[in-house]
Amino acid sequence: MSMAFSCAGARAHGRVGGNAAKCRAAAALLGRRGGCFRPTARRWSVARGVRADLPRASADGGASAVTSDAAVVVPEAEAGKVAAAGSSEQVGAVAQPGVLPEVDDGSGGNGKLPPSGGGGDGENGGGGGGGGGGDGDEGDDEFGPILSFEQVVQEAEKRGVSLPSLPADMVEAAKSVGIQKLLLLRYLDMQASAWPLGPAIRSCALLRNRMLVDPAFLFKIGTEIVIDTCCATFAEVQKRGEEFWSEFELYAADMLVGVVVNVALVGMLAPYARFGGRSASEGLLGRVRHAYDALPSSVFEAERPGYRFSVQQRIGTYFFKGILYASVGFFCGLVGQGIANLIMTAKRSVKKSDDDVPVPPLLKTSALWGAFLGVSSNTRYQIINGLERLVEASPVAKRVPAASLAFTVGIRFANNVYGGMQFVDWARWSGCQ
16 A cells, blocks of 8 residues: 555635714803813824803894803803803703814814714724724725725726626626625736746636635645655555555556545635535525524634634534545545556466465455545544644744745655554554555
C-alpha cells in the first residue's frame, strides 16, 4: 500500500457607527436653573451664568424674552406672568420656546441638533456610548465595507469589466445585500490573470469562492500534493526496491488517487465566499440544505457578516465533515485499490512467484480508508486549519506574509509524516497489511 493515501488527508462587518442625537424640549433645556446648553465644535456643553433679558413689548401686543443664545417667544397669555416675575429663572419656567437655537459649529450638523455620528467622549451625556460614529458601515471586517450595487458597478467599470461579465451570483448578491469591497477587488484582479488561473476563476465557482476568501488556497493544495508525492515516492522506492519500475503501474495509480484525495480533503475544509442566498425550499431536502448552508466550512472558520456559528454548529461540522471524509476515503480506496488489485492479478496470471504477497481485500481496504480519513484525517486537518487561521491573523504574518506560507509547509509536512505512520498501524490492526 503506497503512502499516497497515508500522506493524504485534506478556509465577508463593520460597526454601525454614529450616535443618535436626542432632541430635548427647549422648555426642559431652559428650565435648568442657572444654565443652558450651548453647542460647541466638539459637543454640547453646559455654560453657566446665563443672562436673560426681561420681556419687551412687541408690536402685536405680546412679549418676548431673550436669552443670551436663543430667542424665546412668550405667548400673550403668559406675558403678564413674565412681567411680574422679574427674574430670569421664572422666565425659563413660564416661556415656551418657538424655535430651537440656530447653530453653525462647523461640524456638519443641520444647525439645530448635534450632527449624528459625531462620536462624543462620553463625558456629558449623548455620545459616549456609540463613540466614533462613521467609522464604518455594517459588514465592515477584514474584507472591508459592504458595497452597494451602484458601487459594485462603478468598481467593475474602473477595471474595464462590464456588469454582464460578472458572475450571476455575484450580481444577484450585489443587488440584494451588497458585496464586501475586498472580495470584489480580489475577483476583479484574479479574473484578469493569465491562463489558466483567469479562465478558471471566471468559470469555476468552487475555485473562485475559495480563492476570494483565502488567496493561498491553491498554494495549500499544491503543498499537499508535492509533500504527499515526495513521501509516497520515497516509501514506494524503499518498499519495492528493484521491482519499482516493473511495478510502476501500481505506483502511478497510487499517485493519481492521492492527488484526488488531496484536492478533495483540502477543498472541503477551505473557507469560501457565500454569495448565493440560503435555501428557501421546503421539504426534507430543503431543510437539509438550509442546515448545511448554516454550517461553517471547518470547525474553526472565522465568522463573517451574515454568518455567525454557534458551538453546536461547529460540533456538527466536525461530524458532518467526518462523514464526507469517510465517503471520499471509501470511494478513492475502492478505485485505487481496485486498480492495484487488477494489475496484481493480471501480472500473476502471467508469472507467479513464491514471494508474491496476497492481494489485499478490496472492500475491507476501502472501508479502512473511509474510517481512517473520517476519524484521523478529519481531526488532524481541522486542527491544521485552526492553527493556520491563527498564524495568518497574527501581526507577524501580516508584516511578513511568507511566515504564514512557511508555517503551512512545515505543519502539513509534519502532518503527512505522522498520518503515514498512523495509517500503517491502522492497516496492521485491521489485518489489511
